[in-house]
Amino acid sequence: MTADEEPCAATEGVHMVEETLGELRAELGEAGVVLPSLRVDPVSWAARDVPPLVDLGRCNLATARQLVAALRERRS
Template identity: 45%
Template sequence: MMTTTERRRAAAGRVREAEDLVARLREGFAGMGIVLPSLRIDPLSCAGDEPAALVELGRCNLDTALRLSRALEAKGDGRA
């Protein structure tokens, strides 16, 4: 069984990993001309003794959703 200190360290590691991932996503989307203003770590998912550190992709307008869809389709077709 993990001690409280070990659980806290593991939780902090998950939050850092999520922060890094958010930065990578933001950079990757920016490279495709896509901005997701709500991209962040969901703060409620980091609460408690064992946070899940969920990434919130958030809401976006239709133009952004269309560009994201096209980028994913191009990637699937091997064009990106």
């Protein structure tokens, strides 16, 4: 990986995390659930070798995506 590629990958990662948090917030809101401290865990975000944790009880990003899907399915 070149130095030119790293910012692009980092930007895509930030976008995916922000998008997932926004989707999760919206889906939880539709279900009447508000998690005021929903955020990316800053310690895990700093680690480059593992995906960041979503701080809502400390689940990983994949679990948060599954929760978004489950909430959407339930609403359907």
